[in-house]
Amino acid sequence: MPSQTTEKAFENAIVNHLINGGGYQLGNPANFNRELALDKTVLLHFIQTSQLQAWQKLSEIHGETVEQKFIDRLCQELNLRGMLNVLRYGITDYGVRFKLAFFKPASGLNPDTLALYEQNILTVTQQVHYSTRNQNSVDLLLSINGLPVATVELKNQFTRQDVENAKRQYGSDRDNQELLFQFKRGALVHFAVDPDEAWMTTRIDGGNTRFLALIVDEAHSSQGGETSKKIKEVLTITDLSRAAQEESRSDGNTDENEEDSIRKSMLARGKQPNLSFFAFTATPKAKTLEVFGHLNTQGQPEPFHLYSMRQAIEEGFILDVLQNYTTYKTYFKLTKAIEGDPQIHKQKASRAIARFLSLHPHNLAKKTEIMVEHFRQCVMHKIGGKAKAMLVTASRPHVVRYKDEFDNYLKKQGYEDIKALVAFTTFTDRETGILYTESDINGFGERELPEKFETVEYQLLIVADKYQTGFDQPLLHTMYVDKKLSGVKAVQTLSRLNRLYPGKEDTFILDFANEEQEIVEAFQPYYEQTILASTTNPNRLYDLKSRLEGYQIIWSNEVDAFAKVFFKPPQKTSHQDHSQLHALVDPSVERFKSLSEEQQDEFKNTLGTFIRLYAFLAQIMPFADEDLEKFYAFGRLLQTKLPKRLQSEVFKLKDEVGLEYYRLQKIREGRIVLQKDTESALPPITEAGISREKETQAKLSEIIDILNNRFGTDFTDADKYFFSQIEEELVQNESLSQQAKSNSIQNFKYGFEDIFLTTLIERMEDNQDIFTKIIDDQEFGKAVKEWMLRKVYDRLIQ
DSSP, rough: GGGSSSSSHHHHHHHHHHHHHSSEOOGGGGGGGGTTTTEEHHHHHHHHHHHHHHHHHHHHHHHGGGGHHHHHHHHHHHHHHHHHHHHHOOETTTTEEEEEEEEOOOOSSHHHHHHHHTTTEHHHEOOOOOOOOOOOOOEEEETTTTTTEEEEEEOOGGOOOOHHHHHHHHHHHHOOOGGGGSSSSSSSSSEEEEEEEEEEEEEOOOOOOOOOEEOOOOOOTTTTTTHHHHHHHHHHOOHHHHHHHHHHHTTTSSOOHHHHHHHHHHHHHSTTTTTTOOOOOOOHHHHHHHHHHHEETTEEOOOOOOOHHHHHHHSSSOTTTTEEEEEEEEEEEEEOOOSSHHHHHHHHHHHHHHHHHHHHHHHHHHHHHHHHIIIIIIITHHHTTTTEEEEEEESSSHHHHHHHHHHHHHHHTTOSSSSSEEEEEEOOTTTTTEEEEHHHHHHOOOGGGGHHSSTTTTTTEEESSTTTTOOOTTTTEEEEESSOHHHHHHHHHHHOOOOOOOOOOOOOEEEEEOOOHHHHHHHHHSSSSSEEEOOHHHHHHHHHHHHHHHTTOOHHHHHHHHHHHHHHOGGGTTHHHHHHHHHHHHHHHHHHHHOHHHHHHHHHHHHHOOOOOOOOHHHTOOSOOHHHHHHHHHHHHHHHHHOOOOOOOOOOOSSEEEEEEEEEEEEEEEOOOSSSEEEEEEEEOOOOOOOOOOOEEEEEHHHHHHHHHHHOOOOHHHHHHHHHHHHHHTTTTTTHHHHHHOOOOOHHHHHHHHHHHHHHHHTTTHHHHHEEEEEOHHHHHHHHHHHHHHHHHHHHHH
């Protein structure tokens, strides 16, 4: 048997890969101490070089026996706390603290922590004799700083053994009384591996040992891309005659050309007879259903097995997040605060005005007050006083402004039992030029946030996109929403609350941005059975390709030349290929630059759509097209080289627009009820390239009128005059003037309220309708009083 087909060759290949590309060192099996289940040589070297001062201090205490005393203390802690806990938190010996591993810092801002991380010693050791009773050995042992982390048993089909033999070997021949295999005390994970499959277990327990297959990726997002394709390339098998041809080519007997490589690339994207991929998800997207679903009798993709949201709620595995849902609506009236009436870009101005309102200090202050007081009165005593809340905001600037508003409000009210954290990716505010980072605001690294938030010190997490999905914190009881949500994003976001926890009996959502029907439409498709209304038509790829070719950016002769280099067989590649690929793509980049900005945007969007759609459809198409594969390969590299145009300056509104009136009103509260015994159909993928927004011009006053009509209240000129008269009278009040100069607005409020009410009653005959509305509508009356409070206070302290 050739040496390259033995199990030893498989073992050596893995070891070489770890050493050459994985940062590992080759361990010495003779240094492994069977009685202690660790490598003392590597361990002591790591401690003495990375923590020299601590070691010297311990040496002064223990003298010549310091090494043995340290090892004894470490083993005592391993027996008591386990390997994972010791690696995470280290040990203390006679008051001297030692780290057994340095984890990668969340950022590179501190070079000292990065230098410590780089002192970790990763070793891969072959044929480790672990037993104190016999000469049994494990194929590979992966360690950090001399402490075992993973064992690996390898098998090879060429020697007539596979992964099942490795799994049985762990169950029958690996004694969990041996320190290396003791649960918690020994290695953390154990792998059974052959060239095709890898399985893992965290607990060796004889015949009760249970192995899990390694998970490739998350169901939704990554099964159509290049990573999934590469996995398939590795695991794909062919028939015997084709395998013989491949073997012959690898020996150099037959020339493989780029057409063969293109064929292999296409085959790797489609379904394989020897591979089964299973997607587990509560919120299947259309792509997920089309790739993983089974066709029903009507030819519609549907799940191969269903455990619905409704069933999970009824059986008590998750909570119903819609059981307590309150919505608010914002009413406002804007005014044009300048004499001119300029012609401006309608869409940009509308977005800027919406942004102006959403970030307006009064808007943020009102919502902050509602959230804080609601949390204190209705939430913080839940789950035995452990309940936490999340605020979902529309953008990263909103996170920063809300954090400031929360901190200011809590300080003014003297509330010391609530603290907020933020979660967002680093950004530079385009209006101020200030760089904001999550770690700077929170005061600790990003990776520490989940653990910090779990402590009793913090109660609220303010987020923008980050942690809206995938965040598992059972103590989350309440969610405040100030962001438009729809579809699967709404379901995934609000479902952060559905985790069970002892004492957690309900949840609560307070929504400033969405209406009841919008939430029903988002949740209904995932409440029970979800199917796909129809499948995606592969001919759309040709439509997109034709549209891209119409721009005269991508030329077919350049694509063909590119493919000859890109799809070269591995044995024919050279160092010049990289520069050749750039040279073949660059002409398209230059032609792209000659397009108008509008055409550039359309081309980019269409190219991105083609790339995403091909990566998806190639998995399920009943045919293969070499031209599409070449076009796709070319397009992917071209996409990375297209110049990124600097974003136009943010359309800013400073003095042009003013907020004249503002009201926040509760619209509904209670349970949102979904329909039972229904089947919901998701539409297939239909978007194919997005045209750039057409610029239209409008007068500023027209844009303000449109927004006021949508969101405003019906204030008459008489109403405006009534409010202005009230304001002027309050500003002229000598008592209020003195109070404002010597008090904060919170203390000023107590004296203001009585005088405001008195003034209101004295002038009620001037406008009986608005007076009645203020008195009868508590929400409206409170909003008017708060609005007037701020206006009067601001004028008095100027």
